[in-house]
Amino acid sequence: MTDNKKPDHSRRKERSRRAILEATRALVAEEGYDGISIEAIASRAGVGKQTIYRRWPSKDAVVFAAILALGENRDGDDIALPDTGDLRADLRLVLRATVEEFTDPAFDRLMRAVNTAVSDNETLAARYREEFARPLDEAKRARLLSAREAGELSPDADLDLMLETLYAPLFQRWLHRSGPLTAEYADALVDTALRAFGP
Amino acid sequence: MTDNKKPDHSRRKERSRRAILEATRALVAEEGYDGISIEAIASRAGVGKQTIYRRWPSKDAVVFAAILALGENRDGDDIALPDTGDLRADLRLVLRATVEEFTDPAFDRLMRAVNTAVSDNETLAARYREEFARPLDEAKRARLLSAREAGELSPDADLDLMLETLYAPLFQRWLHRSGPLTAEYADALVDTALRAFGP
Amino acid sequence: MTDNKKPDHSRRKERSRRAILEATRALVAEEGYDGISIEAIASRAGVGKQTIYRRWPSKDAVVFAAILALGENRDGDDIALPDTGDLRADLRLVLRATVEEFTDPAFDRLMRAVNTAVSDNETLAARYREEFARPLDEAKRARLLSAREAGELSPDADLDLMLETLYAPLFQRWLHRSGPLTAEYADALVDTALRAFGP
Amino acid sequence: MTDNKKPDHSRRKERSRRAILEATRALVAEEGYDGISIEAIASRAGVGKQTIYRRWPSKDAVVFAAILALGENRDGDDIALPDTGDLRADLRLVLRATVEEFTDPAFDRLMRAVNTAVSDNETLAARYREEFARPLDEAKRARLLSAREAGELSPDADLDLMLETLYAPLFQRWLHRSGPLTAEYADALVDTALRAFGP
DNA sequence: GAGTAAACGAGACGGTACGTCTGGTCTTGGT
DNA sequence: ACCAAGACCAGACGTACCGTCTCGTTTACTC
Numbered sequence: 119m120t121d122n123k124k125p126d127h128s129r130r131k132e133r134s135r136r137a138i139l140e141a142t143r144a145l146v147a148e149e150g151y152d153g154i155s156i157e158a159i160a161s162r163a164g165v166g167k168q169t170i171y172r173r174w175p176s177k178d179a180v181v182f183a184a185i186l187a188l189g190e191n192r193d194g195d196d197i198a199l200p201d202t203g204d205l206r207a208d209l210r211l212v213l214r215a216t217v218e219e220f221t222d223p224a225f226d227r228l229m230r231a232v233n234t235a236v237s238d239n240e241t242l243a244a245r246y247r248e249e250f251a252r253p254l255d256e257a258k259r260a261r262l263l264s265a266r267e268a269g270e271l272s273p274d275a276d277l278d279l280m281l282e283t284l285y286a287p288l289f290q291r292w293l294h295r296s297g298p299l300t301a302e303y304a305d306a307l308v309d310t311a312l313r314a315f316g317p
Numbered sequence: 318m319t320d321n322k323k324p325d326h327s328r329r330k331e332r333s334r335r336a337i338l339e340a341t342r343a344l345v346a347e348e349g350y351d352g353i354s355i356e357a358i359a360s361r362a363g364v365g366k367q368t369i370y371r372r373w374p375s376k377d378a379v380v381f382a383a384i385l386a387l388g389e390n391r392d393g394d395d396i397a398l399p400d401t402g403d404l405r406a407d408l409r410l411v412l413r414a415t416v417e418e419f420t421d422p423a424f425d426r427l428m429r430a431v432n433t434a435v436s437d438n439e440t441l442a443a444r445y446r447e448e449f450a451r452p453l454d455e456a457k458r459a460r461l462l463s464a465r466e467a468g469e470l471s472p473d474a475d476l477d478l479m480l481e482t483l484y485a486p487l488f489q490r491w492l493h494r495s496g497p498l499t500a501e502y503a504d505a506l507v508d509t510a511l512r513a514f515g516p
Numbered sequence: 517m518t519d520n521k522k523p524d525h526s527r528r529k530e531r532s533r534r535a536i537l538e539a540t541r542a543l544v545a546e547e548g549y550d551g552i553s554i555e556a557i558a559s560r561a562g563v564g565k566q567t568i569y570r571r572w573p574s575k576d577a578v579v580f581a582a583i584l585a586l587g588e589n590r591d592g593d594d595i596a597l598p599d600t601g602d603l604r605a606d607l608r609l610v611l612r613a614t615v616e617e618f619t620d621p622a623f624d625r626l627m628r629a630v631n632t633a634v635s636d637n638e639t640l641a642a643r644y645r646e647e648f649a650r651p652l653d654e655a656k657r658a659r660l661l662s663a664r665e666a667g668e669l670s671p672d673a674d675l676d677l678m679l680e681t682l683y684a685p686l687f688q689r690w691l692h693r694s695g696p697l698t699a700e701y702a703d704a705l706v707d708t709a710l711r712a713f714g715p
Numbered sequence: 716m717t718d719n720k721k722p723d724h725s726r727r728k729e730r731s732r733r734a735i736l737e738a739t740r741a742l743v744a745e746e747g748y749d750g751i752s753i754e755a756i757a758s759r760a761g762v763g764k765q766t767i768y769r770r771w772p773s774k775d776a777v778v779f780a781a782i783l784a785l786g787e788n789r790d791g792d793d794i795a796l797p798d799t800g801d802l803r804a805d806l807r808l809v810l811r812a813t814v815e816e817f818t819d820p821a822f823d824r825l826m827r828a829v830n831t832a833v834s835d836n837e838t839l840a841a842r843y844r845e846e847f848a849r850p851l852d853e854a855k856r857a858r859l860l861s862a863r864e865a866g867e868l869s870p871d872a873d874l875d876l877m878l879e880t881l882y883a884p885l886f887q888r889w890l891h892r893s894g895p896l897t898a899e900y901a902d903a904l905v906d907t908a909l910r911a912f913g914p
Numbered sequence: 915g916a917g918t919a920a921a922c923g924a925g926a927c928g929g930t931a932c933g934t935c936t937g938g939t940c941t942t943g944g945t
Numbered sequence: 946a947c948c949a950a951g952a953c954c955a956g957a958c959g960t961a962c963c964g965t966c967t968c969g970t971t972t973a974c975t976c
Contacts (some may be wrong), residue, residue, distance in 0.1 A: 124484050130921065151437050155962060166923045171964065225963065234436055236493070237429055238350055252497070276505065279486070283509055286489040287481035292491075294435070295442055296450070297477070298425075306475065310482055314513035329941070329952065354931060365954040370933065524969065532927075549835055553957055564928045569959065592902035593740070612930055621867065628834055634891075636748050641892055649893070652769050674903065680884035680909055685876070688883040691890075692833070693840050694848070695875070708880055733947080752936060763949045768938065 137163040138170055142184035147224040151181070151231040159173055178235035182242050197254060198260040205270045206312055209260065213304035214285065220292045220299055233264045233293065255281060275315040284311045336362040337369055341383035346423040348431040350380070360439035381441050384431045385448055396453055398460040404469045406461065412467055412483065413505035419491045419498055432492065452481060474514040483510045535561040536568055540582035545622040549579070549629040576633035580640050583630045584647055595652055599657040603668045604710055606659065611682065611702035618690045618697055629672040631691065653679060684711045734760040735767055739781035744821040748828040751778070777833035779839050782829045783846055794851055796858040802867045803909055805858065810881065810901035817889045817896055830890065852878060872912040881908045 141163035143152045156177055160167045174180045200208050219225050234251075236243045264276045271280075284307055291297045344353045355376055355434035359366045373379045399407045418424050431449075435442045461476045470479075483506055490496045539561035543552045554575055558565045568703055572578045598606050617623050630648075634641045660675045669678075689695045738760035742751045753774055757764045771777045797805050816822050829847075833840045859874045868877075875880055888894045 134922075156964085157962060160923090164923080166921095166925080167964080168924095168966085169922065172921085178965095198513055204396060219423075233492075234433055237433055237436075240494070247495055249494070279505055279509060282486035282489065283482055285477070285512075286485035290481065290485040293432075294446060294450070295439070298445055302474055304466055310478060310513045314509045333953075355933085356931060359954090363954080365952095366933080367935085367955095367957085368953060371952080376932095518852055525966095528927065528967075553958085554958060558928090562928075564930095565959080566929090567927065567959090571927080572868045575958095631890075632831055632834055633826055635834075638892070640934095645891060645893055649891070677884070677903055677907060680887065681880055681911075683889040684883035685879035690881065691830075692844060693837070694849070696842055704876055708876060708911045712880075728947085753938080754936065760948080763951080764938080765940085765950095766948065769947095774937085800949090 125237045134165050134169050134171070138165055138173075138180065139166075139184040139187045142180055143188070143228065144236045146181060146184070146231045147202045147227050150227050151234045154181070156180070156262050178239055178242055181231050181235050182245070185228055186245075188228075189250065189253075199257055201261055201264055203268070204260075205265040205268075206308060209284065212258075212304050213288065213308055216277070216285070216288060216299065217299045217304045217310070220288070226292075229292075246248045258284075271312075271317060272317050280311055283314060284308070332360070333364050333368050333456060334372070335377065336421075337364055337399070338383040338386045341379055342427065345380060345383070345430045346426055349426050350433045355379070361441060368498075377438055377441060378436045379410070381429050384427055385444075388449065395430070396456045398456055398462055400463055401465070402459075404467075407446070407505055408507040408510070409482065411457075412487065412507055413442075413485070413500045415487060416498045416503045424440075425491075428491075436458040457484075468516060470511075470514050472490050479510055479514045482513060483507070531565050532561070532563050533571070534624050536563055536571075536578065537582040537585045539563075539627065540578055540703060541586070544579060544582070544629045545625050549632045552579070552629075554578070579629050579633045580643070583626055584643075586626075587648065587651075595655045597655055599659055599662055602667070602668055603659075603663040603666075604706060607682070607706040607709070608703055611686065611706055612658075612699045614683070614686060615697045615699065615702045618686070624690075627690075667715060669713050672715050678709055679711045681712060682706070723839045731760070731762050732770070735762055735770075735777065736781040736784045738762075738786070739777055740825065743778060743781070743828045744823055744824050744896060747824050748778070748831045751828075753777070775835075775836055775839055778828050778832045779843070781827055783842075785825075796855045798856055798858055798861055800856075800860040800865070802865075803905060806881065806908070807902055808903045809855075810885065810905055811898045814896045814898065814901045817885070823889075827890075850888070855881075866914060867910050868909075869914050877908055880911060881905070 138159060141159050142154065145158060145162060154177070156167055156170055158171055159165075159180065170180060174183060199212055202208055220229070232246065236246045258281055259277055262271065262275075262280060264279065265271050265274055266273065271277075287307055288299070288304070291299060291303075297303070337358060340358050341353070344357060344361060353376070355366055355369055358379065359369055360365075369379060373382060398411055401407055420429070431445065435445045457480055458476050459469065459472075461479060462471050465472065465476065466473055470476075486506055487498070487503070489497060490502075496502070536557060539557050540552070543556055543560060552575070554565055554568055556567055557563075557578065568578060572581060592681050600606055625715055630644065634644045656679055659674055660669065660673075660678060663673065664673055664675070669675075684701070685705055686697070686702070689697060689701070695701070730869055735756060735805075738756050739751065740756060742759060751774070753764055753767055756777065757767055767777060771780060774912075796809055799805055817826070829843065833843045853877055856874050859868065859872075859877060862868050863874065864871065884904055885896070885901070888896060888900075894900070
């Protein structure tokens with residue numbers, strides 16, 4: 119009965135999709151959020167504007183998708199935090215790595231663009247939390263849980279609050295450029311969190 | 318000994334300046350950052366566009382100035398934190414008040430607009446820190462210093478880090494809408510900070 | 517043998533072209549040259565400004581094109597002068613008609629606009645002569661030639677000079693409003709020219 | 716009671732008046748009608764804009780006044796035409812001189828500016844005729860009258876029409892750049908007029 | 915292979931806002 | 946009292962992009 123009449127254009131689709139996202143990423147990394155426009159993305163990707171509008175409803179959504187796509191090859195193991203049994207050492211490693219990421223100019227501009235896109239758009243903000251932040255948070259939370267069970271943290275430690283205590287200062291310093299982002303700073307954040315939530 | 322030959326048009330200047338900033342504030346509070354334009358501001362303020370461009374180089378700068386002007390009547394006493402001798406109680410009061418501010422829709426939109434304006438503009442970011450954030454931070458720091466001297470905090474407590482531990486999680490939750498902003502949350506942040514930096 | 521790859525938007529093009537020229541003509545006829553602006557034309561034609569700028573480089577060029585387009589349906593026969601064998605009668609007919617044209621307020625404003633547009637722009641002036649004035653002049657010249665061959669004019673009459681003698685006083689009176697434009701005046705011009713260039 | 720409190724500002728008035736008109740003339744001669752603006756005139760004359768608007772209602776009026784002022788030193792004798800008793804010779808002299816005037820680039824631009832200013836403004840057109848054209852026309856008319864009385868012209872010659880026959884073709888050629896302005900052309904115009912209006 | 919339909923690149927379109935420029939008015943301080 | 950200087954409101958200028966739309970042109974699949 120139902121014979122499939124629709125050809126599958128997935129290959130072209132996929133090619134143009136990638137071109138668009140890559141062009142967007144490149145433009146954001148080069149020029150920052152304000153320097154980009156749908157026309158610039160289309161032109162750079164060698165694509166018609168309609169091909170962009172067919173998939174995404176706004177510039178913010180494209181920028182957002184472009185950054186999200188960065189993480190789409192990740193699988194669960196990639197984002198699992200190290201667990202050597204020594205929480206302090208593991209957290210220092212991870213926060214130092216985070217500090218380094220934020221220090222990279224290309225990553226800086228990408229994240230600022232995401233931040234701008236998300237800041238005034240509740241829908242994108244929700245997707246950001248669900249699709250971008252949550253997987254990372256789950257991984258971090260898992261490490262803290264393991265530590266709590268190992269007695270490295272107080273039994274009634276609020277792990278979500280502890281995560282915020284660890285990461286929010288870092289995020290704020292980066293966003294407002296209100297202080298240096300260094301390995302020492304990362305270590306200090308770990309120490310602070312452990313003092314507050316340790317046994 | 319050549320005299321200053323330029324007439325002083327300060328009265329007109331001041332009148333139009335106020336009208337522009339007020340119109341900007343009203344528009345941001347009503348429509349959010351994306352809803353505003355120089356033309357809308359000029360029209361609402363009953364002012365020519367050139368009168369805006371004569372003073373500020375960009376939309377961001379106007380928005381920023383409009384918010385900055387909010388705090389320009391403040392003097393030192395207005396922003397001093399309460400000091401009852403009980404640090405925990407004082408901090409709870411202050412953080413609960415902050416939570417409430419962020420919960421007000423008009424304030425929310427103003428702050429998001431500032432955040433957007435500042436986020437991609439290093440110059441504005443610097444002015445934001447100097448002219449907006451710093452006076453508040455100084456006041457908060459003064460209260461912590463008094464507490465440290467009173468023995469309510471560890472003698473070697475890093476007060477700047479403590480401030481970040483107190484406020485950054487709140488700011489991040491607000492910006493990313495990643496959790497509820499409640500009085501309980503404010504209290505939890507105070508408790509966390511005191512556990513980490515207490516004696 | 518590469519094909520033409522450009523899409524043909526000729527239907528939309530033509531619709532908007534007509535709308536622009538018609539709106540321009542209407543505005544000039546109603547308000548005169550000074551009352552028009554590209555924005556007014558665009559708004560009246562229901563067209564984006566860029567659609568005008570895509571085709572014409574300046575306001576003068578649009579006005580000029582709008583008037584030129586008036587004559588674009590004319591073919592050779594439409595502008596041929598009557599030839600009854602009686603030159604004086606034929607010329608009186610034609611000059612009286614010209615006088616009447618110049619007396620029509622709408623035509624008056626259109627012609628004054630063309631005159632203004634052409635007056636300070638050598639390129640437009642050249643196009644005016646070639647595309648607007650020349651075809652008419654050829655037709656008039658043809659009638660005079662036929663008359664000269666019929667012995668109604670002196671065999672060595674300079675026909676271009678005779679045309680100027682006929683029309684220039686009319687044009688000048690109209691442009692400078694330096695005297696009444698009446699049928700009698702038209703007749704007097706014909707008589708003058710025939711006295712000067714007759715056999 | 717009535718002590719005279721008014722200083723005599725007529726000297727300053729006169730100085731700025733001259734400066735404005737001279738600056739206008741220079742600007743028109745250099746840049747043509749489109750190149751001028753009230754601001755440019757004010758700046759060039761070292762005068763405030765208001766000083767211009769106090770005296771003239773529009774740009775056209777200033778331009779017009781600037782050209783009119785050129786002729787204000789003229790007295791009756793300056794513009795009287797030569798009267799040697801040989802009309803043809805006298806007219807050739809005068810028309811050749813006129814041709815030469817129109818050939819001068821500075822004069823060309825000034826006259827085109829006047830023409831543009833006058834063309835869309837009925838009030839200025841009237842003043843142009845009264846204050847600029849009429850005195851010259853009277854002088855020309857006087858010469859023709861003398862000729863008619865001397866029997867060099869037909870007794871019933873319409874002198875105004877004859878003036879138009881002499882000058883309008885020249886004016887039109889110049890305005891539309893529709894042919895060369897040469898001494899031969901001037902002579903041909905004289906011959907044409909004499910054939911039409913001679914005895 | 916030939917036929918087909920969806921997706922495509924290109925880019926014109928009606929619009930909005932930009933940042934600049936000029937016009938005409940108003941204000942202030944200097945001469 | 947009058948002026949130069951220039952800020953002001955107003956609004957047109959020409960440009961850049963927006964999001965929509967219409968064109969021919971691939972392309973991937975069907976028969």
